[in-house]
Amino acid sequence: MNFRFKILLLALFLFTHEAKAFHIIGGEIYYSCTGNNNYTITMIVYRDCSNLNAAPFDNPASIAIYNADQTLYQALDVYYDSYTAVQPDLSNPCLIAPPGVCVEQAIYQATIFLPSASGGYDISYQRCCRNTSVVNIIAPENTGATYSIHIPGSSLATCNTSPHFSNYPPIVICANENLIFDHSATEPDGDVLRYSLCTPNQGADQTSPQPIPPPPPPYDPIFWNPPYNVNDQIGGIPPMAIDSITGLLTGKPSNVGQYVVGVCVREYRNGNLLCTNTRDFQFNVADCDPLIIADFSSPQSVNLNADTLTLCGTLTVNFDNNSFGASGYEWDFGVAGISTDVSDLQTPSYTYPDTGIYKVRLIASPGLLCGDTAYKYVELRLGVDPDFSTQNVCVGSPSLFFDQSIALDGNLTSWQWNFGDGGSSSLQNPIHNYFAQGNYNVTLTSSNSYGCYSFITKTITVYALPNIAAAPDTFICNVDSVMLIAHDGVSYSWQPNYNISSTSISNPVVSPDVTTTYYVTVVSDKGCINSDSVTVKITDTVLAVAGPDTTICEGQLVQLYAMNAVYYQWFPDDNMNNAFISNPVVKPDVTTTYFVNAFIGSCVDQDTVTVTVLPLPPANAGEDVTINQGESTRLNASGGGIYQWIPPDALTNAFISDPNANPINTITYALIVTGDNGCVAFDSVTVFVTHIHDVLAPNAFTPNGDGINDYFQFFLKGISLITSVKIFDRWGEMVYYSATNEVKGWNGTYKELDCEMDTYVYSITGITYDGDEIRVSGSLTLIR
Numbered sequence: 001m002n003f004r005f006k007i008l009l010l011a012l013f014l015f016t017h018e019a020k021a022f023h024i025i026g027g028e029i030y031y032s033c034t035g036n037n038n039y040t041i042t043m044i045v046y047r048d049c050s051n052l053n054a055a056p057f058d059n060p061a062s063i064a065i066y067n068a069d070q071t072l073y074q075a076l077d078v079y080y081d082s083y084t085a086v087q088p089d090l091s092n093p094c095l096i097a098p099p100g101v102c103v104e105q106a107i108y109q110a111t112i113f114l115p116s117a118s119g120g121y122d123i124s125y126q127r128c129c130r131n132t133s134v135v136n137i138i139a140p141e142n143t144g145a146t147y148s149i150h151i152p153g154s155s156l157a158t159c160n161t162s163p164h165f166s167n168y169p170p171i172v173i174c175a176n177e178n179l180i181f182d183h184s185a186t187e188p189d190g191d192v193l194r195y196s197l198c199t200p201n202q203g204a205d206q207t208s209p210q211p212i213p214p215p216p217p218p219y220d221p222i223f224w225n226p227p228y229n230v231n232d233q234i235g236g237i238p239p240m241a242i243d244s245i246t247g248l249l250t251g252k253p254s255n256v257g258q259y260v261v262g263v264c265v266r267e268y269r270n271g272n273l274l275c276t277n278t279r280d281f282q283f284n285v286a287d288c289d290p291l292i293i294a295d296f297s298s299p300q301s302v303n304l305n306a307d308t309l310t311l312c313g314t315l316t317v318n319f320d321n322n323s324f325g326a327s328g329y330e331w332d333f334g335v336a337g338i339s340t341d342v343s344d345l346q347t348p349s350y351t352y353p354d355t356g357i358y359k360v361r362l363i364a365s366p367g368l369l370c371g372d373t374a375y376k377y378v379e380l381r382l383g384v385d386p387d388f389s390t391q392n393v394c395v396g397s398p399s400l401f402f403d404q405s406i407a408l409d410g411n412l413t414s415w416q417w418n419f420g421d422g423g424s425s426s427l428q429n430p431i432h433n434y435f436a437q438g439n440y441n442v443t444l445t446s447s448n449s450y451g452c453y454s455f456i457t458k459t460i461t462v463y464a465l466p467n468i469a470a471a472p473d474t475f476i477c478n479v480d481s482v483m484l485i486a487h488d489g490v491s492y493s494w495q496p497n498y499n500i501s502s503t504s505i506s507n508p509v510v511s512p513d514v515t516t517t518y519y520v521t522v523v524s525d526k527g528c529i530n531s532d533s534v535t536v537k538i539t540d541t542v543l544a545v546a547g548p549d550t551t552i553c554e555g556q557l558v559q560l561y562a563m564n565a566v567y568y569q570w571f572p573d574d575n576m577n578n579a580f581i582s583n584p585v586v587k588p589d590v591t592t593t594y595f596v597n598a599f600i601g602s603c604v605d606q607d608t609v610t611v612t613v614l615p616l617p618p619a620n621a622g623e624d625v626t627i628n629q630g631e632s633t634r635l636n637a638s639g640g641g642i643y644q645w646i647p648p649d650a651l652t653n654a655f656i657s658d659p660n661a662n663p664i665n666t667i668t669y670a671l672i673v674t675g676d677n678g679c680v681a682f683d684s685v686t687v688f689v690t691h692i693h694d695v696l697a698p699n700a701f702t703p704n705g706d707g708i709n710d711y712f713q714f715f716l717k718g719i720s721l722i723t724s725v726k727i728f729d730r731w732g733e734m735v736y737y738s739a740t741n742e743v744k745g746w747n748g749t750y751k752e753l754d755c756e757m758d759t760y761v762y763s764i765t766g767i768t769y770d771g772d773e774i775r776v777s778g779s780l781t782l783i784r
Contacts, residue, residue, distance in 0.1 A: 023047045023054035024130050025103065026281030029063075029123055029149045030164035032188075037159070040111045043078070043125055043147060046086070046168075046281065049102040055209075057083055057106040061125060064213035065112070068119020068153065075213040078108040088171045094370035095174065095288040103171050120153035126203035126214040134282070135257040136228035136235075145280050146203030146219045152274040162275050163187035163265050169281055174288045175253050179240065184247030185265045191274065195247040197240070198264035199230045200280035222260065234259040234283055253285045294364035294374035295322040303451045307376055312383030312452030313408075316351040319360075323372075326364035334358035334378065355380040355409070382408030383452040388444045392461040394528035395437055399460065403428045405446035416445040420460075437464035463526040470520050470532035475566045477601030478540045481511035486532065489522035514538055544598035544605035551612040552588075553679035558611055559585050565598030565605075588613055617641045617675030621685035628690045629718040629769040632662035635669065635685060642674040664769045665689050693718035693768040700781040703748030712780060713745040714764065719774060721767040727780070728761045735760070748782050757784045 026046040031039050043063065048054055060077035067073050083106040114121055128144030130137070137143060152160055163185040173179050187193055201219040204211055224230065232239040240251030242263060249263065261283050267274045297320045301309040311317055321329065333350045335341040335358060341350065352358065358378045365371040387404040403415055417425040419432050420440035434440065440460050447453040466488040476482050486492055486506050494503040498516060501509040510518065517535045524530075547561045562568050562582045572594070573579035575587045586594070593610045622636040637643055637657040648654035650663040661669070668686040675681070697714035704710070712727070727736035727746055735750040748755050763777045 023049075023051075024127050024145050026168075026279070027125075027145065027147045028165065028277060028279045029125060029147045030162045030277055031123065031149065031151065032161040033159035034111070035159060036113075037115055038111060038113050039151065040109060041076075041078075041123060042164070043108040045106050045108070045125075045127070045147075047104050047106075048131060048282075049085075049104045050100055057104075058127065058210060059106075061108050061127075062210065062212040062214065063108070063110070063123065063125045064216070065114070066122045066124070066216045067117065068121075070216035072213065072216070073114075073121060074112065076110050076112070078110045080106040080108050082106075086168065086171060094291050096291055098172065098286050098288060101171055101284070101286075105168075114151065116154040116158065118153045118155055120156075121151040122148060122217050123151070124148040124214045124217065124219075126211050128204035128206055128209035130260065131258055131282070133258050134260055136225050136233060136259045138223040138225050140260070142205050143202050143222055144204030144209065146201040146214070147278075147280065148201070148217060148219065149277055150275040156272050157269060157274055160267075160274055161188050163191075163193055163267050163277050165263075165265065165277070165279055169249070169261075169283065172284050172286045172288065173253060175236075175256055175285050177252070179249065179251045179253065181249040182247065183242060183249040183263055185277065187267060189269070192268040193247075194266045194268065195242050195244050196264050196266070197230055197233060197242055198262045198278060199224070200260060200262035200278060228259075230262070233261050234285065253283070256285050256287065259283045259285065290372065291325050291370045292365050292368070292372045293324040294326065294362050294372035295324075296320060296360075296362050296374060296376065297322055298378075302453065308379055309376055310379045310381065310451050312381050312450070313454070315354070315380060316349060317378055317380075318349045319347060321347045321362070323362070323364040323374075326372075327368075328365055330363040330366040332361040334360045352378075352380055355382060379450070381410065381448070381450040381452050384408060384412070384446045384448050384454045386444055386446040386454045386456040388442075388456070388458070390442070390458070390460055392463065392526075393434065394463045394526065395435060395465050396433065397528075399432045399434060399462075401430050401432065401442070401444075403444065403446070405444070407446075407448040410449035410452070412446060413449050414447040416447075418443040418445075434462040437462050463524070463528050465528050465530040466522040466524040468520060468522050468530055468532040470534045473535050475537045475539065475600050477542075477603035478513050478538050480601030481509050482536060482601075483507055483509050484518060484520075484534050484536075486520045486522055488524060490525050491523045493521045495519045495521075510536060512536055512538060539600050539603060542598050542600050542603040542605040544596060544607040546594070546596045546607035546609040549610040549612070551614060553614050553677075554589070554616045555587070557585050557587050559583055560594060560596075560609060560611075562596045562598060562607070565600050567599040569597045569599075571595055586611065614677045614679050615675075616679050616681040617673050617677075619671055619673035619681035619683040621669065621671040621683040624686045624688065626688040626690065627662075628692050629664050630662075630716070630720060632660050633687060634658055634660050637671050637673070637683075637685075639673040639675075639681065639683075641676060644672040644674075646670045646672065661687055663687055663689055691718060691768075691770060693770075693772070693774050695719065695764050695766070695774070695776040697762065697764070697776070697778060697780070699779065700783055701748070702783045703754075704784055711745040711747055712762070716766070718768055719766040720769045722764065723767060723773075724763075724765045726763045728763075729755070730758060730760070748784075754784075755782055757782055 025048050027044055029043045031041045033039055060079045063076045063078050065073045083104050086103040086105050088101050125147045130140040130143055132141040134140035149162055165185045169181055199221040202222045203219055234240050234253050235255050236251055236253040242249045261281055263279045264276050266276045298309045298317055300311045302312055303310045329346055331343040331348055333341040360376055360378050362374045385406040389402045389404055393399045415428050417430055420442050423432055441457050442460055443455055443457045445453055445455040468486050470486045474482055492504055492506050497503050499510055499512045515537045517533055519533045521531050543564050545563050552558050568582050570579045570584055577585045588611050591612045593608050595608050598605050618639040620638045625633050627633050635658055643657050645651055645654040651659040651661050653659045666689045668684055671683045673681045694717045695714055701709045701712045722740055725738040726734055728734050736746045760780045762780050765775050768774055
């Protein structure tokens with residue numbers, strides 16, 4: 001048995017909201033009579049402080065006192081002096097409370113004089129809201145709490161003191177652990193107290209989280225979230241219950257979560273109910289970690305059973321210590337009748353006297369209150385001696401595998417074969433086929449009834465079948481013989497025994513007079529058998545067919561075709577790639593007639609085919625030329641027929657002999673000339689393009705009206721666009737501006753008046769054919 005505590009824990013998460021909500025986790029109101037109708041009212045409120053955005057305690061808290069007819073007797077503003085943190089208190093000292101739990105308590109007290117009244121008084125306080133993460137009520141984020149208590153009327157009691165609970169429940173309780181808590185109350189008047197689970201009241205919501213003053217009774221109960229109810233408030237088996245006489249609260253919660261819980265204590269005197277104190281609080285079922293855990297295992301174990309470690313084929317056990325939080329260890333390896341089978345090492349090894357089952361005990365931190373003990377069985381078995389037999393085989397033949405494993409104890413229960421080619425089997429004696437030659441590592445893993453297993457690997461060789469490559473399938477004349485050939489064997493057998501020189505050699509000679517298929521069976525030196533066949537066709541006549549005559553253009557290749565024979569011979573064989581095949585390729589310079597002799601053995605025939613060769617048209621694209629960007633040139637081709645230039649870029653017409661070309665970059669034009677006979681010839685020409693960019697402007701002009709040099713004009717080289725022309729006098733005043741290269745240019749006037757004879761400065765800006773900006777400036781003399 002492993003004495004460890006497995007306890008589930010839930011951290012307390014709060015829903016982030018504005019400060020007016022989501023923090024109330026419990027509270028109660030009680031009172032004591034100090035004499036002469038003076039009462040000390042005590043209210044204890046608990047809040048969740050794990051969220052920094054949670055609302056603080058009310059200070060002051062608004063407490064209302066109502067008469068029996070529900071009229072407000074008095075509204076009190078009650079302050080607390082300070083608040084204190086409530087520390088998590090687990091009933092088991094060997095468990096660690098989870099981090100992040102924060103609960104604070106504020107105590108409010110006020111003393112008030114309440115004159116005797118037949119119906120008594122009701123004291124109330126309301127606040128919103130509860131933690132969003134509460135699981136057992138509906139809409140906890142909008143459900144507040146009402147803490148109230150009744151002071152009985154003078155007809156039932158005078159100067160009564162209410163019961164109040166002695167202990168606050170633990171902040172954290174642990175799932176799947178027994179809950180035992182003394183929830184009893186004290187009462188100094190000697191009245192009878194009775195305990196029960198009850199439904200807490202709701203009160204206030206997010207629209208009015210802190211009513212001032214709280215409304216009068218009666219108050220609505222909270223709504224349980226099914227399957228939870230007043231008799232099963234937190235779930236678990238058995239469900240939470242309270243002893244009505246002693247107030248002992250018991251249960252065993254099973255699910256992690258936050259739960260609203262209500263416990264009531266009723267005060268009776270002479271059979272009359274004086275008051276009921278309802279404690280409304282929150283249980284946090286959470287995951288608590290034990291301080292110390294004892295656990296161990298063995299890397300040699302062949303099973304995953306948590307309580308039994310099974311080892312095979314060894315008496316020495318190496319233990320892994322998986323304990324947590326321990327400061328020392330005490331091992332007992334479970335050998336009966338001796339006391340020396342112990343160790344205080346953290347990770348010991350122990351050699352057992354024999355096979356069998358041993359109960360091993362590990363105590364983590366022996367002698368300490370929170371020490372833990374773990375027990376496991378160590379089962380030692382002899383295991384399995386694996387073995388099998390097989391034989392080398394030929395490709396495609398079945399391989400037989402025979403299990404020869406021995407169970408040293410127990411019985412053989414399973415076999416797992418890996419045949420080394422991706423195949424496997426779980427049969428004891430399987431059959432497997434290999435379809436490729438080679439060496440294969442075959443592994444057998446045998447297991448017995450105790451879970452022990454072992455494996456063995458052996459190599460099986462798969463031999464290749466004979467590569468016969470029987471030849472030749474052929475065509476012979478009926479008066480001829482042919483030698484058949486087979487390969488890769490130590491013995492041969494030919495069928496049928498018809499006009500064959502021998503049926504047991506690799507290369508017999510056959511002379512059938514009708515078409516015959518001969519079959520050969522070959523046995524290799526490894527005993528592997530394979531078969532192949534050769535067909536010998538017979539004829540007594542050959543009809544040579546060389547195909548139709550054809551026409552080509554000069555310089556072209558053409559493939560000739562002949563058929564109906566086995567061997568061929570062509571002539572003339574000038575410019576022919578192979579004169580002894582059925583389909584040679586030729587490149588005749590002139591019209592040529594080719595002869596072909598077609599042979600089937602001694603049978604022969606002849607045919608001819610004529611290849612007519614047409615002349616190519618003359619094609620001349622002209623000489624290469626050089627121009628500058630923006631200039632053009634005329635191409636001059638000759639040859640006659642139909643012309644085409646490729647590419648057609650920057651050409652005025654790509655289908656004439658002399659198009660204009662004005663490319664802006666160097667380009668090579670291919671010329672295609674198609675003659676009247678349909679033959680095509682090619683040539684090319686390159687237009688080299690220089691990238692010279694300049695503005696050529698004069699340094700003087702004479703605008704005197706004689707028609708000679710009357711305007712300032714300039715010329716462009718490699719420039720596609722003029723963007724501005726500016727002329728300034730010696731004082732910097734612009735006397736002429738144009739955004740383009742005007743045809744005439746400046747006529748020497750400014751504002752329609754003749755300019756003086758003087759020196760001027762010009763500035764010309766443009767864009768080159770390469771897309772770059774160019775700026776040219778200089779001086780200009782105006783002469784009259």
